[in-house]
Amino acid sequence: MDNKLEQAVKQICDECGNDRTRIMDIVIALQKSQGCVSSQAMDLIAKQVNAHRVEVEGVVSFYAFLSKDPKGKVVIRVCTDVVDRMKGVNEVGQAFQAELGIGLGETTEDGNITLEHTPCIGMCDQAPAALINDEVFTNLSEDKAKAIVQALKKDADPKKISIELGDGNNANELVKSEVKNNICKKGEIIFADNESGAGLKKALELAPADVIKEIKESKLRGRGGAGFPTGLKWDFASKAEGDQKYVLCNADEGEPGTFKDRVLLTERYDLLFEGMTITGYAIGANAGVIYLRGEYAYLRAFLENKLVERRDKNLLGKNVLGKDGFDFDIRIQMGAGAYVCGEETALISSCEGMRGDPKNRPPFPAQKGYLGCPTVVNNVETLSIVTRIMEKGAAWFTGIGTEASAGTKILSISGDCEAPGVYEFPIGIKIEDLLKEVKAENAQAVLIGGPAGQIISATEFNRYICFDDLATGGAIVIFGAQRNILEIVNEYMDFFIEENCGYCTPCRVGNVLLKQRLEKIISGKGEKADLDYLQDLGDSVILTSRCGLGQTSPNPILTTLKNFRSLYEGLIKVEKDIMEPTFDVKAALNDAETVAERQSVIY
Amino acid sequence: MEKTVKFTIDGVEITAKAGQTIMQAADEAGIYIPRLCYMNELKPHGSCRVCTVMVNGNPQAACTQPVAEGTVVKSETEKIQASRRDIVDMLFVEGNHFCMVCEKSGNCELQAMAYRLGICAPKYPYLFPKLDVDGSHPDIFIDRNRCILCGRCVEASQDIDGKGVFEFVGRGQEKRVAVNAEAKLADTNMEVTDKAADVCPVGAIIKKRVGFAVPVGERLYDKEPIGSDIERKKNGKT
Numbered sequence: 001m002d003n004k005l006e007q008a009v010k011q012i013c014d015e016c017g018n019d020r021t022r023i024m025d026i027v028i029a030l031q032k033s034q035g036c037v038s039s040q041a042m043d044l045i046a047k048q049v050n051a052h053r054v055e056v057e058g059v060v061s062f063y064a065f066l067s068k069d070p071k072g073k074v075v076i077r078v079c080t081d082v083v084d085r086m087k088g089v090n091e092v093g094q095a096f097q098a099e100l101g102i103g104l105g106e107t108t109e110d111g112n113i114t115l116e117h118t119p120c121i122g123m124c125d126q127a128p129a130a131l132i133n134d135e136v137f138t139n140l141s142e143d144k145a146k147a148i149v150q151a152l153k154k155d156a157d158p159k160k161i162s163i164e165l166g167d168g169n170n171a172n173e174l175v176k177s178e179v180k181n182n183i184c185k186k187g188e189i190i191f192a193d194n195e196s197g198a199g200l201k202k203a204l205e206l207a208p209a210d211v212i213k214e215i216k217e218s219k220l221r222g223r224g225g226a227g228f229p230t231g232l233k234w235d236f237a238s239k240a241e242g243d244q245k246y247v248l249c250n251a252d253e254g255e256p257g258t259f260k261d262r263v264l265l266t267e268r269y270d271l272l273f274e275g276m277t278i279t280g281y282a283i284g285a286n287a288g289v290i291y292l293r294g295e296y297a298y299l300r301a302f303l304e305n306k307l308v309e310r311r312d313k314n315l316l317g318k319n320v321l322g323k324d325g326f327d328f329d330i331r332i333q334m335g336a337g338a339y340v341c342g343e344e345t346a347l348i349s350s351c352e353g354m355r356g357d358p359k360n361r362p363p364f365p366a367q368k369g370y371l372g373c374p375t376v377v378n379n380v381e382t383l384s385i386v387t388r389i390m391e392k393g394a395a396w397f398t399g400i401g402t403e404a405s406a407g408t409k410i411l412s413i414s415g416d417c418e419a420p421g422v423y424e425f426p427i428g429i430k431i432e433d434l435l436k437e438v439k440a441e442n443a444q445a446v447l448i449g450g451p452a453g454q455i456i457s458a459t460e461f462n463r464y465i466c467f468d469d470l471a472t473g474g475a476i477v478i479f480g481a482q483r484n485i486l487e488i489v490n491e492y493m494d495f496f497i498e499e500n501c502g503y504c505t506p507c508r509v510g511n512v513l514l515k516q517r518l519e520k521i522i523s524g525k526g527e528k529a530d531l532d533y534l535q536d537l538g539d540s541v542i543l544t545s546r547c548g549l550g551q552t553s554p555n556p557i558l559t560t561l562k563n564f565r566s567l568y569e570g571l572i573k574v575e576k577d578i579m580e581p582t583f584d585v586k587a588a589l590n591d592a593e594t595v596a597e598r599q600s601v602i603y
Numbered sequence: 604m605e606k607t608v609k610f611t612i613d614g615v616e617i618t619a620k621a622g623q624t625i626m627q628a629a630d631e632a633g634i635y636i637p638r639l640c641y642m643n644e645l646k647p648h649g650s651c652r653v654c655t656v657m658v659n660g661n662p663q664a665a666c667t668q669p670v671a672e673g674t675v676v677k678s679e680t681e682k683i684q685a686s687r688r689d690i691v692d693m694l695f696v697e698g699n700h701f702c703m704v705c706e707k708s709g710n711c712e713l714q715a716m717a718y719r720l721g722i723c724a725p726k727y728p729y730l731f732p733k734l735d736v737d738g739s740h741p742d743i744f745i746d747r748n749r750c751i752l753c754g755r756c757v758e759a760s761q762d763i764d765g766k767g768v769f770e771f772v773g774r775g776q777e778k779r780v781a782v783n784a785e786a787k788l789a790d791t792n793m794e795v796t797d798k799a800a801d802v803c804p805v806g807a808i809i810k811k812r813v814g815f816a817v818p819v820g821e822r823l824y825d826k827e828p829i830g831s832d833i834e835r836k837k838n839g840k841t
């Protein structure tokens with residue numbers, strides 16, 4: 001057995017207390033130091049934390065950023081999200097390949113550099129972008145790709161590539177990234193000046209039940225997409241039995257087109273930490289976990305440092321701000337490349353060191369969540385708003401937005417517009433007005449809420465963003481007249497196929513079948529019956545899927561089938577007679593012809 | 604006395620014990636809700652989704668959803684039955700199922716479910732994945748071409764045998780059942796007497812040398828449709 005590896009594994013496992021529930025931390029650390037979690041390493045970890053080897057393998061094989069086979073010292077992950085493609089990532093990817101002399105998924109002969117692609121990394125407003133190890137590179141061009149490869153060939157450390165630092169804390173010593181915030185519109189809640197600590201102080205003066213009452217009165221609803229009333233969720237968790245309770249912050253931000261949580265983490269971390277602390281006080285939890293997506297690892301050291309500062313000021317730790325008996329601390333749990341882990345029960349599985357499978361409900365997290373304890377899971381933005389509500393009061397909050405949808409919403413806007421970035425609007429803005437604000441003329445379609453949401457056409461630009469019309473976690477992507485909508489839909493289906501956990505049948509298989517049939521239509525071989533096929537299959541997947549991923553994954557197809565039907569119909573083969581052949585003889589003969597090395601004489 | 608809960612399934616009133624799932628209550632009442640991953644002695648897995656029912660208008664898996672007073676459960680509606688057929692179709696095209704040469708034929712729950720739901724041929728195109736077989740073990744054979752990822756073997760080995768021989772690896776379309784060894788079942792502590800050797804609904808985990816002990820034509824589902832044992836309870840009563 002490899003002695004060095006044995007020592008490395010032992011050290012990492014010891015640091016994690018040989019705790020089975022911390023397998024994620026262990027394998028992430030090992031991937032970083034060894035370039036893979038080899039078969040041997042799996043055996044060693046299993047022994048160390050008293051798990052079965054195959055359980056470790058189950059975890060490693062689940063996450064895109066972990067691998068059993070060795071990767072290069074440097075891993076370049078080119079973001080191939082729809083928006084990046086619109087901004088020319090294909091050419092950038094080719095430049096990387098040409099300069100490295102390898103294809104996607106390959107490693108250079110010297111074992112130094114691996115080239116891969118990855119779904120949305122939360123940089124759509126500065127696309128095309130790529131991750132190189134933990135570093136983010138934005139606004140890529142073919143020349144920039146070449147320069148990056150040349151620099152890496154000289155020194156295989158992406159940190160040493162010279163860049164122009166981004167604005168705000170992106171330039172902080174602990175971040176040092178070229179990422180830009182692009183805060184285009186500041187609203188009254190999140191991006192307004194606030195008195196740090198005031199919200200927490202107010203909360204601690206109240207009884208926990210009264211904090212929950214205040215949040216209920218504010219009518220705050222979750223900003224992560226599902227829009228569940230926050231006060232109610234807290235109420236369940238506070239009443240659930242359990243000595244230990246947890247506050248989990250969902251910073252997985254994986255919905256393609258969303259990047260607002262990244263900006264909040266960079267610039268408004270204090271609001272977030274304070275909001276988590278208030279939540280902890282309200283529900284009776286003394287520990288919080290931030291689940292930070294692997295793509296945002298570049299922010300980790302910075303955030304850890306800010307947590308230390310808070311501990312020094314007694315904003316975290318024992319008897320927070322002198323409140324006797326209220327202890328609260330926060331740790332950061334890294335993810336490793338899995339969109340489904342943004343689903344709250346999958347997020348909990350991942351925090352527990354398991355495969356990122358969603359869990360069966362009931363029990364709900366508020367009853368039995370992280371490590372079987374009552375747990376509140378809230379989005380970064382939701383928790384940040386909490387701080388402001390406690391500072392300024394529920395009445396102030398309900399005065400912003402609409403009657404049914406109080407407050408502001410931060411939108412991540414990208415695609416075909418002149419001013420992509422994050423915008424804080426009072427809830428209830430009309431799409432038309434929004435398009436004007438971001439300078440998007442000529443929009444053919446707008447994606448609201450990411451691919452899990454809906455694609456609407458110009459006839460619906462008079463609709464509103466709010467909980468009872470177009471609800472959204474914040475991803476808005478604009479498609480100009482020059483875009484091929486069905487190709488875009490097809491790319492979004494790829495995303496769901498790549499990112500579903502595979503636990504349940506309809507989502508695992510149904511999405512593959514949907515995409516297959518869509519491609520048939522796109523290639524001009526579709527028939528009228530194929531439109532019904534897509535509709536029926538999509539309905540079945542939505543009806544029977546186990547979690548929100550499958551329950552929304554047919555949306556790109558179903559919403560365009562409704563809003564852009566003529567695009568589909570224009571591609572349908574019209575047969576002169578009534579017969580609609582579903583069988584493509586030519587395609588079916590392909591394999592046989594290849595084997596026989598001759599063409600069919602009949603067809 | 605135990606607390607009871609009253610609710611209806613397709614209009615039939617049912618009295619269940621509080622804390623039961625819809626599936627358990629239905630089984631006791633002699634109402635068969637189609638299912639593939641669920642197995643009486645194991646924790647409900649909730650993965651196949653065949654047991655989807657409408658509970659007060661919302662889709663839920665009957666195997667994981669607890670009964671609640673006064674709820675209206677719909678099971679055999681046209682829409683749900685169609686979705687169930689879709690799911691079974693998906694399971695067929697996602698694997699490589701050659702029933703005519705499979706030694707599980709007649710005892711296979713997937714095949715039996717297809718017949719019960721009236722499926723003659725899948726309506727979806729076959730995906731023809733490349734999947735592994737593992738014949739390394741002296742007494743047990745694994746054929747992943749037939750696996751429907753129901754999780755029974757994983758749970759039985761973990762919870763009943765206390766061994767953890769099986770676990771899932773990969774995700775999405777790449778999800779597979781794997782064994783607790785570098786590659787081969789022979790390198791695990793699996794024994795033919797393990798519960799895990801007895802739970803597979805399809806022919807993915809089978810015991811060697813007993814495949815044709817009962818001839819085709821005289822097997823469980825050759826004689827009666829799947830679910831008949833449960834439905835007999837109701838018929839027995841009335």
Ligand SMILES: Cc1cc2nc3c(=O)[nH]c(=O)nc-3n(C[C@H](O)[C@H](O)[C@H](O)COP(=O)(O)O)c2cc1C
Binds near residue numbers: 226377382
């Ligand atoms: C596939 C999937 C991905 C999700 N990703 C996220 C995410 O990245 N961030 C988030 O806050 N919520 C996400 N959600 C929603 C969460 O499940 C959950 O509703 C949310 O974190 C609750 O917080 P909130 O009430 O503050 O919005 C996702 C849901 C699904 C089904």
Ligand code: SF4
Binds near residue numbers: 358
């Ligand atoms: S719906 Fe998709 S992501 Fe959710 S449990 Fe099923 S397979 Fe996994």
Ligand code: SF4
Binds near residue numbers: 803
């Ligand atoms: S091998 Fe059999 S029991 Fe195990 S998951 Fe596959 S179908 Fe289920």
